[in-house]
Amino acid sequence: MYSTTQHQSPETVVTVSSLGKAYKIYNSKRDRAKQLIFQNRRKYFQEHWALRNISFDLRRGESIGIVGKNGSGKSTLLQLICGTLKPSQGEVIVNGKIAALLELGSGFNPEFSGRENVYLNASILGLNKQEIQERLDDILAFADIGNYVDQPVRTYSSGMVVRLAFSVIAHVDADILIVDEALSVGDAYFTQKCMRFIQRFQEKGSLLFVSHDANAILSLCNRALLINQGELKRVGKPKEVIEDYTRDLQKRNLADQNNKINRPERMKEQENTAHMKRQSGVQYTQKNIENEIMKWSDYRCKLINSSNLANTIVITRFDETLTTRETYGGEKAEITNVELENIETNKTIQNIKGGEIVRLRLKFEARTAIGRPIIGFILKNSKGLTILGDNTNNSISENNDFNAFEGDKVTTDFVFTVPMLQQGEYMISVSVADGCITEHEILHWMNDALLLRSQCTSIAAGLAGVPMHSISIEIEK
Missing domain, CATH: 2.70.50.60 (abc- transporter (atp binding component) like domain)
Structure with missing residues (x-):
């Protein structure tokens, strides 16, 4: 269930309770047709739980980072919170306006121009036409995509799509900002501009932030969630959660790499290192080290x-x-x-x-x-x-x-x-x-x-x- 009721603590802006999302997996189109005919009397599918039994609160002014490997359910969780997916179990209660940057280009009509998509998305996020017109110059200046704003979005690069999408959510007076990895495709200059906006936003709003960039999670977030195979494995301080996540990745890599170190690649690197030493002609004696210290x-x-x-x-x-x-x-x-x-x-x-x-x-x-x-x-x-x-x-x-x-x-x-x-x-x-x-x-x-x-x-x-x-x-x- 998804609702925007106020029946929760005024300091809590998002409450997620026992949330889950299941998908029906069919082996063939025939099985799908049979299921339509027999409805709940027979079962012709397998259930795949993308997310199961997730519970946490996001408090006002708090920033939560969400980490986990690809396919763990992070994006599904954010879509459930935004209301673009219907949960199979549990509920989400939201107290405030959400602005979200989810999958690349989500919410954009590729046949519309950038300007038309600004009006479309801003209206979906709660602004009326007059408010959009008053903020349009600021939105376009933030996006900084020049004359492309009047071209169809299907002609945009991925970086331009992100610029326009983030510019919209940055100007709709949201209470809750949700960002799902999309910033990773932007250029360094725009990414830093977005990070500065997020830091200003944190002074008054709440943030849900998904990223594979550990330093971004550590610098922006007060708490972090670790999700693995659709289940919430840990909630805690970002440093502790990131270390748990890194430890799990290393253990997985140990199992995958057991006795499979690439020997030819190792030999090639050793040869390159030896060549570098010969070319440098430097002998690192104690005297050299003392000179470097100075x-x-x-x-x-x-x-x-x-x-x-x-x-x-x-x-x-x-x-x-x-x-x-x-x-x-x-x-x-x-x-x-x-x-x-x-x-x-x-x-x-x-x-x-x-x-x-x-x-x-x-x-x-x-x-x-x-x-x-x-x-x-x-x-x-x-x-x-x-x-x-x-x-x-x-x-x-x-x-x-x-x-x-x-x-x-x-x-x-x-x-x-x-x-x-x-x-x-x-x-x-x-x-x-x-x-x-x-x-x-x-x-x-x-x-x-x-x-x-x-x-x-x-x-x-x-x-x-x-x-x-x-x-x-x-x-x-």
Whole structure:
């Protein structure tokens, strides 16, 4: 059942209760005809549940991201919420006006011009003719498709269709905005324009957002839903849900890729890497590394870190039970230790300051022979957004291609400059894989191995600051 009744909390704009959608699958046209004749007395079809027993609330001002692999039921859920599909079970209660960007071109008549489709869609979304005329210039300016606005939509590229569709929903004063992956086909400039609009919209409205872009979910959403095979698997913080989703994907990939690493592709990549080393003619000695360190030194570092503007970062190890829960793999290789060390004393450190140089030391033990290990790490903020990361496959050295045999204990060091970090919590996740960058098997992945708490910062803007070599001002009169 779908309704727009007000019989719900004023702070709840969408209530989804035990929602499900089933489709009838027939083996032949004859079976379909038989079903029409016999109605419910006989059954000539199989039921396929695209969605089943989904329940959640969307609160006023809240943004919920929906993740799941293709075919999991995400788009079906949004269509049920919008009322374009009728549920087979359960109900949806909506308190407010919905504006939705669903499948590419949905709601557009391909034979109508862009201008005519603006009038059509805006009227469906609740605007009268006068209101549409008053906003038409703003809609067309936002879409920025030029003279194509008076051409049939069937002549548009996919990007132009998205531009026009989003421009309409951005100007109809909606209470609830629903976006279903369509922005992925737009160009970078327009996508950023849409993201800025969504961020402004979030100040007063509610958002349901489907995307395969984890960073978009993490940056835009307060909560997230994980849907798998039509069922709601998890509701929670975006970071936790994305990590669950990633873990499930990796487990699925492990099952699919078991002993199927593309050896010819691996050999080709190894040859390319070796060729790159020969062409570069660079031998990465300790002296080279020291020179690179100097290049990455912020000219203000000593002054800033000796003042009350110092970006002090406290390092702690996560509780072992939490780390174990956030880990997957470990049968073929096991990460045994992760530490941040002082590069001069080689001792584990409990605090560091932004702009200083540290060594991230990762140790793992091979439980079986590993053809080509790749060891890597990423630094994420509390929302799960990646700040930086690297792996041994990117090392231009003579040792980045190696084998590990059963029982080998491997130590990997990453020496890098800690960026200036905004105040807040950050996590270091680490992994060991086997293969090449384009095709590999995750052997052990450890989320949140280390916790970094940035207590204060002198950063000017952005998620993190890079070493600044100079800032100069010149005035001419």
